[in-house]
Amino acid sequence: MAGFDKLTEKLARGLARGTSRRSSLAWIGGIATGAAILPVLPVSRAMAAPHSAGHNRPPITSGNPQDPGDRSQCDYWRYCAIDGFLCSCCGGTVNTCPPGTEMSPITWIGTCTNPADGRAYVISYNDCCGVSSCGQCLCNRNEGDRPQVRPQSNNDYNWCLNTQSSVYNCSAAAIVGVAVEK
């Protein structure tokens, strides 16, 4: 299986460069599904691909020990359900769109556990729209992803909806509350 590891890495790199952006972002209705706490996933080897998260980039950190981790990496705790280019690598920040873009009002909600305080936070993944593809720091995870027939849990849609332009640039991840434990 040693050979297979390499293969998996190749495949994962392929995905990282190429695929499923989209969207992440399912509706606010996703809050309901977000109530189940998703685990923080191990670093995907996918992100070793050029221009993807983790490529020889100095860390981008908050400086706040209660919000630990590198915001240019897919394993940063808030990105537990993100899909797309990280706005932190595109001129924006973890929760802010880059200059010149417009934040989509329609989002998908994930629930991610902060390793520093152990709390589960509701994260709103908002697309930033109106500038061409950022192309940097691509992350893609599909835990809980379902076919397009269920939009609120499908990450293949372009969620730059109800914005002046539907051209996708990157995705931000903002804390919108603390999840209520089941």
Next chain:
Amino acid sequence: MRSATVMFAVALSAITLASGVKAAPPPLPEEPIPSEASLPADYPQGWALIQDFNFNSLVDGRTVVVDTGNPAQPLKGIIRTAQFGNTLFAPAKHEIYTAETFFSRLTQGERTDAITIWDTATLKSKGEIVLPGGKRQQSVTYAGTFQFTNGQKWVLISNFTPAQSVTVVDLDGRKVLGEIDLPGCAHIYPTGDRGFTTLCADGSLTSIQLDDKGAVASSKTVANVQDIDKQPLFGDAAWIGKTAWFVSYHGQLQGIDMAGAVARPLAAKLSVGTAEGGAPEWRPSGWQVIAADAKGLLYVLMSPAGKEGSHKDGGTEVWVIDPATGKRTQRIALSGGATSIAITREAAPRLIAMRLDGPIDIFDAATGKPVHSLGTTIAFNPTVAIPVP
């Protein structure tokens, strides 16, 4: 500059002659310019249209015409398929159709959604049909968001605002016929003579037949076609005749007969089977994960690292299943892995194995042996292949 070059050449040949060395050959002939290539209007069966998602510049998505049998020059030409575009192929009409979205200032300005009609020989546009409402569904490539009906005279296009609907377009008449609301349902599978089936969020399907004006003539829902929580079906199907074959995230195969006015799920409970070596288990994985050949065999892209969330990671083998017997007939090892597969319709069919980061490998579908690699010579992010039928 030019005259200096000519003088130098004359001087050089004089020296050559004087020294008794063999005379230089005559110069290469002049070549006519401008010079533009064209393609045969009828593509050979080893060719395919491959959608290039071009994630790093989605506004510049493309569809490439590919000769899968020519590793030296596989890329025959490119047409535009902008901004999460879709592609359809009508070889009998010598036309390719793309469904696209544009903004008047590339990334900003007025939005226009349109179908562009391309000539197969020149790869130049023959016209377009503008779509109303700026609502065309944009997503990673699915065949089911842009489909023919009514003997390829019409096309159907998915809309997503996020309200879901389908726009009906008369290709021959170059006009939009109407729009059908489809709340809670996604994707289009041609059904009957003039209609389609769509999959709905409660696990049902709905089949709609259209009248000659493109309006709904009949609508019928069939319940319990899939369990979206436990056995969700991948969106894109493989067609054997008028039966669409779907595979679930866990490897169950479901045939749905689309020949009549109402889709009919087949009763047979088939599966891709299991195998040793999975960690934790073998599951279908990738983007275009299921394909069919002309003989009616199904090909499913499989990953040994199957688990929740692995369904788009891509696979390392293709498992071949005969749906007539339910038996698995072959396992094909993919040397480079793949995220999408397709089978050509050649007399000796070939398996096209594509990776989303570009590489495309060609295998003999019957023996599973590698034929050649086309490398990363064709597309940045190949998502879906349409082999010449």
